[in-house]
Ligand SMILES: Cc1cc2nc3c(=O)[nH]c(=O)nc-3n(C[C@H](O)[C@H](O)[C@H](O)COP(=O)(O)OP(=O)(O)OC[C@H]3O[C@@H](n4cnc5c(N)ncnc54)[C@H](O)[C@@H]3O)c2cc1C
Ligand code: FES
């Protein structure tokens with residue numbers, strides 16, 4: 417089947433999609449967007465986290481056909497058109513929160529969603545917001561630092577514009 | 579070959595389900611997609627319910643909430659915390675934010691896992707499941723909905739439309755035991771609700787029997803004690819023996835198994851602890867006096 421939807425602001429079409437295929441597969445294998453990672457395909461690791469109609473979800477658990485006509489934003493769509501990194505991405509770099517990087521795209525989307533809603537998150541709120549994202553390298557401390565830093569940097573205007 | 583069927587209205591969804599009873603409904607996909615990704619299931623067709631707008635709505639009328647089967651947990655938590663406190667608490671413990679953004683109570687009922695977290699809360703609150711087909715609508719009390727391990731009362735042509743629950747008229751609690759906070763399948767879970775207007779107690783136990791079930795003897799014992807001592811209208815602290823007996827009766831209602839998540843004996847013990855603890859919380863709340871029946 418054919419699936420047409422908006423990805424990072426652009427209308428995209430995927431052809432020959434198998435009916436039982438996931439959004440993650442479509443993004444990575446059909447649309448050339450490998451940013452969202454595939455690690456578990458069962459919703460456990462969060463490395464495939466994307467926005468679906470502005471809500472963070474595991475792309476591996478969304479059936480491709482379910483996104484027909486809807487809007488998806490992946491990690492590739494976080495940076496601005498001018499290639500300027502999003503403050504959350506900058507904070508991950510600055511805080512050294514990236515080691516192997518496999519978990520990073522999903523964490524960036526989850527953290528992005530948190531700081532736009534709450535620019536003074538407590539540690540408990542950060543842990544809760546990132547509870548669906550596993551990282552096997554960092555031990556999470558640097559990630560916590562990065563999210564605190566990102567929250568401090570998010571100005572109300574970028575927060576409003578999402 | 580598999581078909582992907584996308585009804586845009588409830589009547590169309592019911593018609594398709596009657597013509598294609600083998601089509602597997604997909605709401606949030608958090609159970610179905612795992613099965614597809616791992617080739618555990620190859621249905622002849624998927625029936626996507628995301629486009630049926632009514633399913634994602636809830637309404638309140640005369641003190642009763644009709645919760646559309648497709649309302650995700652995240653919205654139960656943010657929109658219905660006051661009306662349905664027990665279900666909202668249970669929803670908070672489901673998976674991760676990403677799972678709560680997609681997963682639905684209807685999907686939990688469809689999967690009918692004994693470990694599903696909504697079930698103890700639905701049982702305790704006397705929830706009724708509205709199921710429908712082209713033949714008509716049936717209202718099934720939650721206690722009769724679970725028929726076996728991962729089996730429910732749906733006929734092949736039926737879909738779950740909504741869940742009906744009273745707006746809470748007394749305190750409600752939900753607690754579960756798992757190995758860590760996020761992303762755990764419950765080792766066991768317990769839901770408790772006081773129904774002061776009916777002088778009744780509602781319970782639900784999860785992960786401790788082939789199906790979610792009530793602890794009827796515990797309900798009767800506690801409501802009997804509260805009524806006999808006149809505590810519904812003039813609440814006073816409960817005695818230790820009442821709390822202990824309640825915990826014992828809840829544990830006795832379970833028929834747990836040994837598995838990798840815990841032994842049967844541990845589950846029974848943990849259930850008794852959860853029951854005593856949640857009773858402590860709801861009773862403290864009730865004694866606070868903000869509930870109409872004790873004013
Ligand atoms: C990582 C992860 C963590 C999880 N953690 C928990 C947890 O902590 N607690 C918990 O209880 N569950 C948990 N789950 C399981 C799952 O999220 C829940 O069971 C959820 O409620 C399923 O809802 P859904 O809308 O995603 O269902 P779907 O996957 O869309 O459907 C589930 C089943 O219900 C059927 N169905 C769905 N809607 C209807 C309808 N309207 N009428 C008839 N049948 C229908 C489907 O055909 C399918 O059989 C977890 C899952 C994952 C992947
Ligand atoms: S690949 Fe989707 S959650 Fe792990």
Ligand code: FES
Nearest residue numbers: 516519551552553
């Ligand atoms: S940096 Fe390697 S998994 Fe997180």
